[in-house]
Amino acid sequence: MSSSETLSVEEQLAAGQSDDGIVRAADGTPLKARLAKALRREKLRSFLMISPLLLFIVFSFLLPIGDMLFRSVENQIVQNTLPTVVEELERWDPASGELPDEETFAALAKDLKVAVEERIHTRLGSRLNYEESGFSGLFRTTGRAVKKMESGPYKAQFIEADKDWGELRTWVILDSFKAPYTSGYFLSAVDAENTAEGVQMKPENERIYLQLFMRTLWMSLAITFMCLLLGYPVAYLLAQLPARTSNLLMILVLLPFWTSLLVRTSAWKVLLQGQGVINDILVWIGIVDDASRLVLINNQLGTIIAMTHILLPFMILPLYSVMKTISPSYVRAAKSMGANDWTAFWKVYFPQSVPGIGAGAILVFILAIGYYITPALVGGTSGIFISNRIAFHISTSLNWGLAAALGAILLVLVLLLFYIYDKIVGIDNVKLG
Amino acid sequence: MKHKSLLLAAAASTALFSSTAIAQENLAEAPCEGCAEEMTLVSWGGAYQQSQLKAYVEPYVAATGVKVSFDESSAEATAKLRAMNEAGNVTWDVVDVVASDAIRLCDEGLAAELDPATDLAEAPDGTSAEDDFGNLRVNECFIPQIVYSTTIGYRTDMVGDNPPTEICDIFDTEAYPGKRALQKRPIDNLEWATYCNGTPKEEIYEVLSTDEGVQAAFDKLSTIKDDVVWWTAGAETPQLLADGEVVMGSTFNGRLFSAIVEQDQPIGMMWDMQSFDLDGWIIPAGLEESRMKRAKHFLKFATDTQRLADQAKYISYGPARKSSAPLVGKHEELGIDMAPHMPTDPANAGNVHNYDYTWWADNRDDLDAKFQAWLAQ
């Protein structure tokens, strides 16, 4: 600045550049700073314009996901409810094969008395019951008994109150879940558990989640494929027709959106069940014997049929809007060069509709993977999805930690598939129109 | 679970005059002081909620002028209460839940503990509320309202001259070929299977506490696994029966009552080993003083002997108070005696399965996982 002070404003204006080599604006401030200032105002304004949306996304999207991820590992309840016991257990070696000492039991008495006063001991019982049956009752009965425990030795009194306190297993569980964060929910979510011998798969008759994840994935893929198979010709037809007709037909495509999900699903029941319309017609025509009616519902087939119907518009709409942009002259050009109808379609039209397929498939797949109402109603035992278990743990068993872990795994799976899709097809090859 | 029965949807309000008058007398004796003037009740919707409305909500509103709104969220009550509790903003005042949910809510510290001596009304003969409800009060938070049962209905035209008479007939696919509808949960099904394995009723839970016992129960269920349609909503079994999709199936007795008596379907009822369950009220924990007072004041009135008996006029579920049983009268609309349709009626309650709530509270997570794994096999 100092050197430029010697120049008059007019001189600077005329030169546009001062003798120190810095390009300056008309008022003498360096042009770069001037530009940055002008842009800053612009940036601030655009930031203010998007800030409501940003806040909305943070509160409605990022925070819940963050909360879910946190819940899937959070386990502070043991430390908060039994702080002294947790301290005492530091000295205890679960591999010793012996129960903790009297001091630990005394700590248990002390902590439990406080917990009972605050009525939080049963909450801990419910939490630990997710890991091992019986903890719920153990803490309930012990909660009543501990009020009467005046003085030590406590060990015998606790075993008297509930013999489970004399079981090594009880203390091993307590010990392995004393940390404020746990991998227990995630282990459960993949049918594994923490045992004294380390992480192991659960017994065969308790494994369900891995199988459900696999089933959810392949059935969602099957539904996506069915939607594509049925939706492509419809979208193609709509794109070829004049606007008036295609708008009318588009209403038919959107019609399912205007009826309740439950009504639609129930309608499928009426159609598909053993004594349902489709079976009745097949029997009446004579294709199917009355005694061997087709099983079309309460299995995977039922889920695939009903969900394909429900999700079909999500495939047709992006396909249609992409096909609308494909000029008919491409196919004409191909034909003029000697391609027959099929070659013209397959080599020229279809590749250009791929972005619509990508968008539709991603939409349908992501919606399908999270569905649970329809699978619950028409899926029977073999057609239910992982989301049904998530819903169960959210609303019935209240095991939100496990639900969060299952949700987190589902999220990771979807992101993984997204990544694979990006590698194979390319994410820029997705277009909504 | 949803308590609904179509025929009871609209009840004549004229019949309310007598009980309303009594209600006003009772309430005049004990006006609510320092109580909130608004209250949110959570219930199941449908005919069941209607019976509550007619039997005691309307009389209570008439007597006190309190503004009552209903939230039909009982099916998701546990999850929603927990979410509200975590957010620190519980908007519900009185919540209608089944007993097992009440246990969970109480264990989670989400329901307030109630003192039967002060918070509940005595029976007219002076019997304490504690004795009048007896062991139906499954814990300190729960005030039982009605006894319902999960029982078996069957197609009369599909079983010929040999209708099923005992619970083990559901496992007899030779005598009763065809599909059967069972609830998609381990509760009831495991007990019935164990019982039909030859275990005496009193030892069912003892046997189910062992791995071998659970395995044996699943083995028994496996014999009919291919013949079972699993239901999740109470309306499904009556519909499946009406469509002829199943030959028999379990559901709530009120659902069967409405299918048989009102819709005149060819359905029969088999009460053997009916599984008693309870539905009742809890008050969410941590309500502010005035709202808590209002909730208790309402519940004291709504669960007294006369009110519970009144409710049975609108729906075929038994009142949870012993003292209410003799007061159960005729159906408000059909004019038939309601007593023979109550699960608690001696003719129906000959062989009853008493569902052990505390045992299930301990074992449900574990057995549910096993049940799901078994289903998926």
Next chain:
Amino acid sequence: MLREWRRMSNTRGASVVFDGVQKSYDGENLVVKNLNLDIAQGEFLTMLGPSGSGKTTCLMMLAGFEPATHGEIYLNGNPINNVPPHKRGIGMVFQNYALFPHMSVAENLAFPLKVRGMGKSESEDRIKRALEMVELGEFGSRRPAQLSGGQQQRVAVARALVFDPELVLMDEPLGALDKQLREQMQYEIKHIHDNLGVTVVYVTHDQTEALTMSDRVAVFNDGIIQQLSPPDVLYESPDNSFVAQFIGENNKLAGSVVEINKDICTVKLDDGTLVKADPVNVHNVGDRTSVSLRPERIEVAPDNSPNNLVDGKIEEMIYLGDHIRVRMNVAGNNEFIVKVRNRRDKRPISAGDVVKVGWDAADAKALDEAV
């Protein structure tokens, strides 16, 4: 390069005949009314007309994308109404080129060869030569979107020619280009046609394009060919006032025929002025007519005495370098344009002057009354 291409290809132009062709889309209105047209082998024929005149429909019928409602089209003497487009062997250049966006330039060119089952080495050879023909030898691996408009246009031409069609159709292929590029491409297309000898049917609404490139021009209006002539004839001797008006600049003077001979007629203009004109399509005394005069055929204050000489008042003058464009009021028409050559020795004129203007009767065409 073109010469070599011609040597390699056994291309020879195809002949096309439209015989009484009609086309209707809705069953009520005819878009093309009774079209009869012979296109000779190797001819460059342009269908020129305003939009909606039926020219593109004719092209689409020839390509096979629209069926003729009535009549027959012959290609090399064979009827092709029932031949599907992909078997007609006609190359086509579309308005927006229709280059396949998901294929590279070379793949675009390979497409017609591949569907014909041509071997890889031969097809690569042809693609290379075709690209060199349009001077895009280096661009084979690019995507169409990476090319400029002019380059895309050349690729489209190369693609239409790479499989040696005998007939190439071009549907307003230069419409999307800027003026300078358009003029350059006109020349290049004409050049390619001259060298390859293929028959070209070219559709445009731009008269300059039509005049520059064509052997013959078919002027379409209202589903009918108004005139089919070589460009110079079209300009010099329009058959009717639509053609006169559509091609080039034109002054109209409305009036009635008062005297008619074989080569000359006298027209009484609406303000009473009598002028002599060439009777093109007036036949009787009393016929209403529009006398058409090209601006460059009129002289201001002529040195000799032409057989038409009238007064004109100069309204406006625009200096255009090589000539001055003068708008005057002549015989009540104040849109009367005269192009005055910019000569040093010319007597200066200015707006407001009243001057004599004159023209030869042979340059004044008495046509049907202008609409």
